[in-house]
Amino acid sequence: MDNGISEESAGGTGAQQPDGPWCPPTDVEHRLYQAGETGDWATFFATLAGTDLFVPARRDMVDADPGRVNLSPFRDPEMDGLCQAVYTRGLLPEPVAGQVHERTELGWLARIWPTSLRWLAVNPGTPVETFVPADPKAWRKHARKAGPEAQLKTVWTGHLHDELAHGMACGALLLVNNGHPWNHLGWQGQGYSEEQASLRQWWDITGRDQLLDTLRGLLNGEYSPSDWEFALRVRQALIEEYGSLPDAETWRDAAERVLLARTAELVDSTGRPPGFDLHADIEATRELIGRILRYEARFRADGILDDNAVVRSILAWDFGRASAMARWGLGARYCEVDETRNALLAAGSAGRHIYRDWAEFAAGYILGRCLHFDDEKFGSWYTEMAAVHRLLTTDTDSPWLTVPWHHPGGYGRGERESR
Template sequence: MGTGTGWGNSDGGVPDGFGPPEYHGNPFAPPGSRPAGPPPGPYGTPAPPVPPPARWQAPSPVERQLYEAKTRGDWSGYFDVLGRNWLYTAQRRAFLDAHPGEVQFLPHFSPQVGGVCLTVLTEGVLPAPVADPVYSSASLSWYADAWDPTDPPWLAVNPGTPSEAYFLTTPEHRARWKRHTAAEIRPGLRLRALHVGGALHGTVAHGLACGALLSVNNGELWNALGYHGRGYRRERTRLQEWWDITTPEEWRDTLERLLSAEMVSPVWEFALRVRRGLALDFGGAVELDHWRTVAERVVRRNAERAAEPRITPEGVTPGTPADEGEVSAQAAGVRRLIGRIARYEARFRADGLLEDGRFIRTLEAWDYGRASGMARWGLAARFGTLAETEAAVVRASSVARANYRSWEEFSAAYILGRCLHFDEEEFGDWYENALACHRILTTDPASPWLNIPWK
């Protein structure tokens, strides 16, 4: 194969858990309905078995599309589906840790073709994550290029499921695979769900839906608690590059800080807290100049208090006078921040993110939404367990419900946090993509936000 150590194993076999599900035949097909070998044809695949009854529910649209193409004998269409989705293969975790950037083909014998196969799975049929094995994902084109003459003569797709198929791996056949690979694999800005094995109702589903803006933006299954993402190695790389997380301890610390809303900027929260207090005091909308003036006054008053002596258990402790230039800079910064928030909110109202007369009370949603994502990312990277992930997702649901009154209110707060963090008032992709995700989640009939009550 192109990378790794080939498909031979030093122990002469595949360790437990690394092969495909044990095959017991298609439970919906009568005995003897499967042909013994591939018929003539360019794809070298067995003919489709008798269709399962209507009660069979595909885990996701990918498996449904594969099954439909297989049932009508449309192998070109079958490969089109494979070509626009990531294909996963089991890996020894120790091997990936020791050989970054490499993939090892782990073969198995298949009685269906009477030969050795490499199994690849589509996302909807991946098993729940365990410590070992882990999975790597790649495009169909990558597999076509990585194969070499010592690798298995057969490719098994989703064995043991109604969407299964087996394909020869000769150079001629692999050349055809490449013609079906899409230019972009599984693009973002799509609502995708797991219909079998994914949470659709209840507290876990609510907690996962708190991270749906991220899932839709990335084109990921929003409700897959047993999350693999792009595979073990890539999910570890993502956490390292975006969050500087490289250990289970760092992941747990970051997750706890997100669930406690300790990563959202305290300056943002200060500015919004001042406006919230004014709105409560005066019972209505707060004028921008009034908000700025009071916020600056509070900044200066806090500096004065810091300079005053304090009585502590050790006695009288002298205060720490603040430099006037520093205090003035802080006050000016808060005034600028208030202007940014006001301009974003005006744009939100114009785009339907925020109702007229409404304002954003707190940006804790920015942390809670990311906490829902972080729980799953850590599982995919094997920094945490499935039980830890579920507990964190349930907690994300609880704190979000305690601080917000609707999906729309939560969404506006999350998006404002995202924009203040990344967008720098450009109203570019960071904003436009978030707006597109919000619109999908508030209008698509299959959206969790339209099917799971906020409280």
């Protein structure tokens, strides 16, 4: 049957069995494997019902009818009747030309399951391969009882401690908040169509060139308003010059002096009045400083900042989104695996160039998100980050506790150890 599904995704011959003990990629595969070995089918289906499932599909067919998830039956020589493959996130085959995977769940499969299909092939071609007889009625019951997965997800067989893991961990606040593994390369995200729809909705990205342009801009710190970074750099300069944290008025006055001096230099060099309202810029900067100080006070109350700490830079907001964007782009097939890897390494290098540890990076990212979305309402744009921050600073599997900030001898071109 020519359904466009590659051999690696279609049946039991696609993946080689390991020479030694098998290491499950995530907790989901571990529980499926244990349940299958012991015949604990209640746990098997409870696990399956509570996680994302991915069905293989021909890319040209999905492109012709975006958002529609179609089944792609196949025949296995050892099974009687047609089968449908589904994969859990940790065992999705690597991307191949012409094939994609669409995200779904057991409850949806139960609702649309055709009577012609005899078997559900769970992770075919892998050590946790399981062919289960079609029983949509039972699947619906399991789906109704399914509980939520853990929010912090780690791919145990992925990068855990190296430079690539560092670049991945730069996107952890966003990815963990969305319930996605922090250290996946990208094709295990929301599925092909959903990744494309998300990029279109949030970023107006519909193709490769737009994706790569956006990724370059984020890695260069061009997406956060320059006045945010300007204000923080003025304060950082005061700290370095005087060895202490300036009060609010000292900070505001210093920022005003810099703006006045820059404008005077511009007028001298051009011989023309500035093409902007200097007084409005000064007032906006003074107001911005107040907003930053109020957010920092809340950050200290919620444990995002230590008592005497301040936000060093806002650029983590761009670098963290670049880390996620590199994965989203691969999931949407707007970039290649090597491009994703290079972008992740660049995101980690950029973060290490400015920040001294995960705590500083996190505070910069959260402040950027709040200045962009929250408008001092301290609503979900903030509370979600505060909750994920607590998770990432306390869970023993968190990359912020397992991935070292510095990688001696491994700095990228142009990178140096942070001051």
